[in-house]
Amino acid sequence: xxxxxxxxxxxxxxxxxxxxxxxxxxxxxxxxxxxxxxxxxxxxxxxxxxxxxxxxxxxxxxxxxxxxxxxxxxxxxxxxxxxxxxxxxxxxxxxxxxxxxxxxxxxxxxxxxxxxxxxxxxxxxxxxxxxxxxxxxxxxxxxxxxxxxxxxxxxxxxxxxxxxxxxxxxxxxxxxxxxxxxxxxxxxxxxxxxxxxxxxxxxxxxxxxxxxxxxxxxxxxxxxxxxxxxxxxxxxxxxxxxxxxxxxxxxxxxxxxxxxxxxxxxxxxxxxxxxxxxxxxxxxxxxx
Amino acid sequence: xxxxxxxxxxxxxxxxxxxxxxxxxxxxxxxxxxxxxxxxxxxxxxxxxxxxxxxxxxxxxxxxxxxxxxxxxxxxxxxxxxxxxxxxxxxxxxxxxxxxxxxxxxxxxxxxxxxxxxxxxxxxxxxxxxxxxxxxxxxxxxxxxxxxxxxxxxxxxxxxxxxxxxxxxxxxxxxxxxxxxxxxxxxxxxxxxxxxxxxxxxxxxxxxxxxxxxxxxxxxxxxxxxxxxxxxxxxxxxxxxxxxxxxxxxxxxxxxxxxxxxxxxxxxxxxxxxxxxxxxxxxxxxxxxxxxxxxxxxxxxxxxxxxxxxxxxxxxxxxxxxxxxxxxxxxxxxxxxxxxxxxxxxxxxxxxxx
Numbered sequence: 273x274x275x276x277x278x279x280x281x282x283x284x285x286x287x288x289x290x291x292x293x294x295x296x297x298x299x300x301x302x303x304x305x306x307x308x309x310x311x312x313x314x315x316x317x318x319x320x321x322x323x324x325x326x327x328x329x330x331x332x333x334x335x336x337x338x339x340x341x342x343x344x345x346x347x348x349x350x351x352x353x354x355x356x357x358x359x360x361x362x363x364x365x366x367x368x369x370x371x372x373x374x375x376x377x378x379x380x381x382x383x384x385x386x387x388x389x390x391x392x393x394x395x396x397x398x399x400x401x402x403x404x405x406x407x408x409x410x411x412x413x414x415x416x417x418x419x420x421x422x423x424x425x426x427x428x429x430x431x432x433x434x435x436x437x438x439x440x441x442x443x444x445x446x447x448x449x450x451x452x453x454x455x456x457x458x459x460x461x462x463x464x465x466x467x468x469x470x471x472x473x474x475x476x477x478x479x480x481x482x483x484x485x486x487x488x489x490x491x492x493x494x495x496x497x498x499x500x501x502x503x504x505x506x507x508x509x510x511x512x513x514x515x516x517x518x519x520x521x522x523x524x525x526x527x528x529x530x531x532x533x534x535x536x537x538x539x540x541x542x543x544x545x546x547x548x549x550x551x552x553x554x555x556x557x558x559x560x
Numbered sequence: 561x562x563x564x565x566x567x568x569x570x571x572x573x574x575x576x577x578x579x580x581x582x583x584x585x586x587x588x589x590x591x592x593x594x595x596x597x598x599x600x601x602x603x604x605x606x607x608x609x610x611x612x613x614x615x616x617x618x619x620x621x622x623x624x625x626x627x628x629x630x631x632x633x634x635x636x637x638x639x640x641x642x643x644x645x646x647x648x649x650x651x652x653x654x655x656x657x658x659x660x661x662x663x664x665x666x667x668x669x670x671x672x673x674x675x676x677x678x679x680x681x682x683x684x685x686x687x688x689x690x691x692x693x694x695x696x697x698x699x700x701x702x703x704x705x706x707x708x709x710x711x712x713x714x715x716x717x718x719x720x721x722x723x724x725x726x727x728x729x730x731x732x733x734x735x736x737x738x739x740x741x742x743x744x745x746x747x748x749x750x751x752x753x754x755x756x757x758x759x760x761x762x763x764x765x766x767x768x769x770x771x772x773x774x775x776x777x778x779x780x781x782x783x784x785x786x787x788x789x790x791x792x793x794x795x796x797x798x799x800x801x802x803x804x805x806x807x808x809x810x811x812x813x814x815x816x817x818x819x820x821x822x823x824x825x826x827x828x829x830x831x832x833x834x835x836x837x838x839x840x841x842x843x844x845x846x847x848x849x850x851x852x853x854x855x856x857x858x859x860x861x862x863x864x865x866x867x868x869x870x871x872x873x874x875x876x877x878x879x880x881x882x883x884x885x886x887x888x889x890x891x892x893x894x895x896x897x898x899x900x901x902x903x904x905x906x907x908x909x910x911x912x913x914x
Contacts, residue, residue: 451649453647453648453649453651454651456647457709457712460639460643460645461664461668461712462639463664463668464668467668471655471656475655476654
């Protein structure tokens with residue numbers, strides 16, 4: 273076959289290229305620029321090589337926020353994925369209940385991040401918030417602005433409330449795509465409910481669950497707005513996750529070099545975890 | 561193994577029924593002997609899958625009873641009925657090996673592992689799956705997967721009946737033949753009641769001893785493949801079975817005479833009554849020949865299939881198809897047709913006049 277050679281087609285790529293350049297490539301390159309140099313403003317830069325990277329990698333502060341970040345992400349995945357699947361399994365499969373459930377489930381996803389943070393802040397205030405006041409009235413000594421455990425509990429509860437729906441919707445879509453014949457065959461084979469779940473539903477949901485876990489991993493690993501509004505990273509640094517810590521370093525202390533190096537390390541961790549996870553999950557798919 | 565009896569079975573997917581069309585199946589009575597091979601044949605939407613699912617217990621019928629060995633089992637669930645069913649699309653458990661797939665129905669019934677091993681190997685041998693027993697089932701081709709579905713049905717030796725719901729739909733044509741003869745062979749070997757649902761007449765006629773033809777939720781005829789071909793009891797059976805189907809022409813009945821296109825013709829039956837809204841004559845293309853006198857027609861076209869010729873002709877009241885030997889000379893232009901008397905039937909309101 274003869275290919276038509278027409279280099280003019282490249283002109284059509286220009287708008288996308290410009291767009292991507294402005295919202296991704298240029299900012300990222302600026303960060304790279306800062307990560308290897310020292311600046312005192314006035315556009316004066318001094319070459320620092322890998323100094324900022326070494327500093328961040330050895331910094332206890334970075335280790336602590338990275339640890340908090342992994343712990344947080346692990347906990348919310350551990351809660352949201354099983355909970356999301358469980359809710360999807362109990363959702364109605366036909367009738368008026370379907371749209372009702374879907375709309376109710378989508379609600380938290382439609383609320384802006386900072387509003388969620390503000391909502392939960394007020395909701396959880398120990399003296400006037402419904403949650404905080406009720407817990408204290410029940411005899412719990414609850415104060416998320418002062419106690420580390422309470423701050424974590426509230427942040428996790430907020431994230432579960434905000435994002436479990438995403439897992440539910442994806443799982444529900446996965447469940448609905450299973451042919452009825454599978455259930456009928458399982459019924460005839462005498463499979464228990466648990467066997468139906470583990471042998472049919474879970475394997476058939478594998479792809480959507482992979483997407484759900486990836487999305488939830490990335491979003492929770494980069495979480496900023498909600499905990500920033502809710503706890504501001506406190507008490508102390510107890511809920512200062514990576515991005516909160518990063519902003520503190522970049523805009524609070526104006527340590528642009530280390531902050532830029534930290535951004536890049538942060539970026540590569542997200543990329544690496546996603547890549548490893550996705551490759552592991554899809555390994556068997558390609559074989560078959 | 562069991563004898564299957566259906567009594568006055570009707571089912572509707574609607575809550576209230578106002579007309580015949582609201583019923584997916586209506587007034588079905590069937591007696592199937594233990595160990596027989598039966599086919600339910602009909603076009604899409606005629607209710608055959610509904611009927612099958614009622615027998616297996618996946619659907620509870622609106623009216624009527626299902627009996628296995630003369631015991632009413634309408635209230636039992638599929639496990640209690642102890643039947644096996646193979647679906648249109650291969651149903652396999654992706655994460656399990658072929659062996660585990662075949663063992664699954666037995667393990668669910670808490671049968672000892674040694675017994676399972678013997679049984680699974682026996683079935684795998686029968687279905688030629690032995691070499692793939694340790695492979696993951698998801699890696700197999702469509703026919704391999706369908707064999708697994710089939711194997712899961714056969715692995716239990718005590719099933720009352722095995723049902724097939726268009727099991728060859730997703731199989732390649734050249735493998736269809738192989739699997740179909742495999743099924744026939746299995747039926748002879750294990751001698752269990754098998755019920756086969758299909759819209760493909762070749763599948764039904766080659767598989768079954770008795771074929772049940774369904775049309776709009778009703779049984780229109782039950783019989784051997786020869787019966788269905790030679791003596792269709794309903795014009796639908798005539799159309800649906802045979803390729804091309806039966807010619808059906810409007811006719812008048814005057815006294816004992818049957819008149820088609822103004823000509824009196826001879827039919828198989830003696831006509832006794834004639835109070836029908838619509839009367840028709842049916843004759844298969846195989847039983848029509850050209851002659852010097854008879855029904856006048858115009859020859860429209862001739863197509864040669866290799867084995868025989870199919871001739872399209874037009875009479876005064878409709879088209880008539882004829883099948884002739886491929887070496888036979890076909891007149892062009894005007895011609896006359898003669899129907900073979902023994903295979904020409906008269907139908908009143910679509911049903912054969914007895």
